[in-house]
Amino acid sequence: MRYLPHTDADRQAMLGVIGAKSIDDLYVDVPRSALLDAPVDLPHHQGELAVERALSAMADKNLSGANAPFFVGCGAYRHHVPASVDALIQRGEFLTSYTPYQPEVSQGTLQMLFEFQTMVAMLTGMDVANASMYDGASGTAEAVLMANRVTRRHRAVLSGGLHPHYRETVETYARYGDFEIASQTLDPDGVQDLAELIDENTSCVVVQTPDVMGRLRDLTALAEACHAAGALLVAVVTEVVSLGLVTPPGEMGADIVVCEGQSLGNPMGFGGPYVGLFATRDKYVRQMPGRLVGEAHDSEDRRGWVLTLSTREQHIRREKATSNICTNSGLCALAFTIHLSLLGEAGFTGLAGLNHEAAQRAAERLAAIDGVAVLNETYFNEFTLRLPRPAEEVVDALAERGVLGGVPLSRLAPDNPALSDLMVVAATEMTTDEELDVLAGALQEVLS
Amino acid sequence: MSDRLYSKDHEWIEMDGDIGTIGVSDHAQEQLGDVVFVELPEIGRAVVQNEEAAVVESVKAASEVYSPVSGEVVEVNETLTDDPAQVNADPHGEGWFIRIRVDDMSQLDGLMDEEAYQEFLAELD
Amino acid sequence: MTATSSGHRGLVMEEPLLFEQDADGRTGVDLPEAEGRKPKLGGLERKGRIGLPGLSEPQIVRHFTRLSQKNYAIDSGLYPLGSCTMKHNPRLNEKMVRLPGFAMAHPLQPQQTVQGCLELISTLAHWITTLTGMPGVAMSPAAGAHGELAGLMTIRAALTARGDARKTVLVPESAHGTNPATAALCDYKVESIPANERGRIDVDALKAAMSEDVAALMLTNPNTCGLFENEILEVADVLHDAGAFFYGDGANFNAIVGRVRPGDLGIDAMHLNLHKTFSTPHGGGGPGSGPVVLSEPLVPYAPLPYVVADGDGFRMVEHDDSGNSFGRLRSFHGQMGMFVRALAYMMSHGADGLRMVAEDAVLNANYVMARLKDAYNVPFPGPCMHECLFDDHSLKDTGVTTLDIAKGMIDEGFHPMTMYFPLVVHGAMLIEPTETESRESVDQFCDTMLHLMERAKAGDADWFHEAPHLAPWRRLDETAAARRPVLTWKPEEEKGEAA
Known part of the structure; x- marks a missing residue:
């Protein structure tokens, strides 16, 4: 077995030092009835080649953004990741290191996370950011829990434009965390008023921009309404690249900003692992979930970094911790940081511009098809089409033609009949004119 | 000899009329190590005997500060927010936490004086 | 330490922050020109600069390479962290997860286009249920703590469905902090159960704590003292007789994989950390999969x-x-990237190899215990499972603490062991060598531990208090860092304003 260094002679010699006759002597505390004498019913070990063949065969069965015209978004996006990102995150000193609890031998990870926190704060227009969450939806649930702690209230208002998976995640945490949710139903035809749902028990309003249909929203008035009522505004961004072009939620008065960071550095990877970004104001930092890295100095006064404000966390505060999160998304945060540093100010804003223009080209082209309407007045890199047929059928028919055309909103929210003919289409810097030609042609064919 | 009274949770209280000043004992600050943060209650909050009134944190630990008697918070030591190290430097003086208007003076009867507290500490070792 | 004019120390390079290397006009990417279209942003265009630094690709590659060199890693040495299972991370797994059919698949594609992804998840689920002897598995949790949350929510949903509103979760004193934190997230009251003198859960105390109000016990087995809970069948009976569920924390599954199935122990729910037992990389703190x-x-x-x-x-x-179903826990359906890696690992080992994994892990830990037991006090006699626990009794009167030993280990070229956990022994040192360490490597580690104890007993306390002497950094002042937290970099002019 290539991963196990011991020879049988090693094992015998080591048992001798221990004073045991056999390995089974070391399992004496296991009830005899539960100790297996033979391997379980699964295949036996295999070499690299055999494993590689078996897994490649599975991978080859998939259509994907690598081999099909691709327009799928709604919370995960196809972007180009520079080659050096993957080369650097595969350095063993990053890939195979532990959580940086021992600062003297973890400065690489710690400095990187400090850079990550700083960049997240810059993008979102906030004061501070943590060292990552699992993903956007779980981060949003944590934001609501945090708002409950800050305001000592127990009712969250969720915008209809919030990604239905995010809404369901918050509802799960609410059901078991004993707080109340007031959810709007998604209205495809207009921006709904959220301020009227705020009452004296409301801890926060959660609003996504661009929303699940791709529509942008000015949060300024809503932030004022929240603050006037003593509630916090939680802004959710599922496409972080939008922040290269759009006013960040922090400048519009948000108190907590949660983003899905997958777009930078991380593959779509069929749903995970992703990286949740979580940023807030200085005054709320002690109510934040997750790890935080802070600047420190060593006994020779050299600048370094340490995990700090740890008393918020589960390993110290146990049942009184701000969250139970422990392992988060360190390596994904590294990929995010490297990608964003390669882009820099000019590259990031430039990339955002390319995305916006790709979406405009796609919207114009698809709107020209008979019976198809673009619902968005505003959008960044994805928009919603109204189709003359149920969107799920259309998407399936496109897939039969080898085209991954978009997301039918009914898949995310099957209980809302108003969404059945709506399809969300995303375009990025990866989208080529050829792909758009194929999609437009296939869509025309499917609808005719 | 001061009029300071101590609880078994290592808080002290010193009375001036019906106003009691509350802090943590020298022994408690030593056990905690370097204090990095203090969370104080709002003025006007009612605190209950032997229940949490404040939180004190070192790098690797967080502890509740229990109020030795019940009452209403009338003043908090805001300077600890900027300089929590005072809890270590002067736990019985500048490092005080809160002042409360005591509801029921008879609750003081169950507390230890300096001598009794020192004996209590000796037994802990 | 001799100062150098560059600040570098041989191969340890001083490396400023990215933001301190910023220059206008530098970039690490070349993008096509924009067309110059009019934006459709409804007037929400970003006004000011973001503040991101500009660097070229060679600078960035060097920056992150230098940072990486300041990290300890499994690739560079034995990582004795107890309960963390820092084993070798095979590179085949990395190659497999990067297959475009997995990496470029979107979670919301029509299901008929991602049958290979679904087959992989289903296959991995089959391996997991077979290895654990359990009828079902929920694959979506993002990490161990998230798995605990899923498990407790499942339990609460099942209790609610039978109209049973129990409000208490029992947790042993030795439990990892995520257990009580998770129970609190599910709005349960946490009650602590003491350990007995053998480092196991006190079954009498458990019986005494049982009532109609107890929803579940969360028990790690092997436990955080590195011991198998030998009364586990009785524990399960006590719980089930009272209508409660048995939650097993599977953080230490590496000790028993292929040899013991939790399903045979009466467990109702247990998360597995794929980033421990099944070798998906820790990545400096995640991602995991639970x-x-x-x-x-x-x-x-x-x-x-x-x-x-x-x-x-x-x-x-x-x-x-x-x-x-109790609902959804996250954006999409699971840590697919970790699934691919874990399945590659499982298929490489097979049923026979996984059994050897557990046995060699247990062998290595018992070997460490045997070699160190005369020098370091063993609070609970063995045999241990995949990790061994020592307390600081042997350091009494030396002036040297567990923390000092840990920092001394850094000078000796080792990452420290898990310290001060579990909380049930004084000055705990919890050591888990894992099965991927050779005998030579484990011997070198033991020799070092023995040397450090000799040094402590020889009155070298001052050296320990100053340690590490040879690491890239000396001891960092965590107190000052926590009193005045600096959590982001700010340009000089803004720093001035804040002061």
Whole structure:
């Protein structure tokens, strides 16, 4: 077995030092009835080649953004990741290191996370950011829990434009965390008023921009309404690249900003692992979930970094911790940081511009098809089409033609009949004119 | 000899009329190590005997500060927010936490004086 | 330490922050020109600069390479962290996860276009349920703590369905902090159960704590003292007789994989850390993956979404018409990247190799215990499982603490062991060598530990207090860092304003 260094002679010699006759002597505390004498019913070990063949065969069965015209978004996006990102995150000193609890031998990870926190704060227009969450939806649930702690209230208002998976995640945490949710139903035809749902028990309003249909929203008035009522505004961004072009939620008065960071550095990877970004104001930092890295100095006064404000966390505060999160998304945060540093100010804003223009080209082209309407007045890199047929059928028919055309909103929210003919289409810097030609042609064919 | 009274949770209280000043004992600050943060209650909050009134944190630990008697918070030591190290430097003086208007003076009867507290500490070792 | 004019120390390079290397006009990417279209942003265009630094690709590659060189890693040495299972991370797994058919698949593609992804999830689920002897597994949790949350929510959903509003979760004193934190997230009251003098859960205390109000016990087995809970069958009976569920924390599954199935121990729910037992890389603190296996009464309440075999293919259930599932926990359906790696690992080892994994892990830990037991006090006699626990009794009167030993280990070229955990012994040192360490490597580690104890007993306390002497950094002042937290870099002019 290539991963196990011991020879049988090693094992015998080591048992001798221990004073045991056999390995089974070391399992004496296991009830005899539960100790297996033979391997379980699964295949036996295999070499690299055999494993590689078996897994490649599975991978080859998939259509994907690598081999099909691709327009799928709604919370995960196809972007180009520079080659050096993957080369650097595969350095063993990053890939195979532990959580940086021992600062003297973890400065690489710690400095990187400090850079990550700083960049997240810059993008979102906030004061501070943590060292990552699992993903956007779980981060949003944590934001609501945090708002409950800050305001000592127990009712969250969720915008209809919030990604239905995010809404369901918050509802799960609410059901078991004993707080109340007031959810709007998604209205495809207009921006709904959220301020009227705020009452004296409301801890926060959660609003996504661009929303699940791709529509942008000015949060300024809503932030004022929240603050006037003593509630916090939680802004959710599922496409972080939008922040290269759009006013960040922090400048519009948000108190907590949660983003899905997958777009930078991380593959779509069929749903995970992703990286949740979580940023807030200085005054709320002690109510934040997750790890935080802070600047420190060593006994020779050299600048370094340490995990700090740890008393918020589960390993110290146990049942009184701000969250139970422990392992988060360190390596994904590294990929995010490297990608964003390669882009820099000019590259990031430039990339955002390319995305916006790709979406405009796609919207114009698809709107020209008979019976198809673009619902968005505003959008960044994805928009919603109204189709003359149920969107799920259309998407399936496109897939039969080898085209991954978009997301039918009914898949995310099957209980809302108003969404059945709506399809969300995303375009990025990866989208080529050829792909758009194929999609437009296939869509025309499917609808005719 | 001061009029300071101590609880078994290592808080002290010193009375001036019906106003009691509350802090943590020298022994408690030593056990905690370097204090990095203090969370104080709002003025006007009612605190209950032997229940949490404040939180004190070192790098690797967080502890509740229990109020030795019940009452209403009338003043908090805001300077600890900027300089929590005072809890270590002067736990019985500048490092005080809160002042409360005591509801029921008879609750003081169950507390230890300096001598009794020192004996209590000796037994802990 | 001799100062150098560059600040570098041989191969240890001083490296400023990215923001301190910023120059206008530098970039690490070349993008096509924009067309110059009029934006459709409804007037929400960003006004000011973001503040991101500009660097070229060579600068960035060097920056992150230099940072990486300041990290300890499994690739460079033995990582004795107890309960963390820092084993070798095979590179085949990395190659497999990067296959475009996995990496470039989107979670919301039509299901008929991602049958290979669903097959992989279903295959991995089969390996997990077979290895654990449990009828079902929820694959979506993102990490161990998230798996605990899924497990407790499943339990609460099952209890609610039978009209049982229990409010208490029992947790042993030796438990990892995520256990009580998770129970609190589910709005449970946490009650602590003491350990007995043998480092196991005190069954009498458990019996005394049982009532109609207890929803579950969360027990790590092997436990955080590195011991197998030998009365576990009785523990399960006590719980089940009282109508409570048995939650097993599977953080230490590496000791028993292929040799003991939690399903044979009466466990109702248990998360596995794929980033521990099944070698997906820790990555400096994640990502992890925490599938949770479930007993028959709990399976109907599992979280969404989940994959089922359906005729010739596979189907992902994203919405539950039965109303049983407790709901969704995250954006999409799981840590697919970790699934691919874990399945590559499992298939490489096979049923025979995984059994050897457990046995060699247990062998290495018992070997460490045997070699160190005369120098370091063993609070609970062995045999231990995959990790061994020492306390600081042997350091009494030396002036040297557990922390000092840990910092001394850094000078000796080792990452420290887990310290001051579990809380049930004084000055705990918890050591888990894992099965991927050779005998030579474990011997070198033991020799070092013995040397440090000799040094402590020889009155070298001052050296210890100053340690590490040779690491890239000396001891960092965590107190000052926590008193005045600096959590982001700010340009000089803004720093001035803040002061």
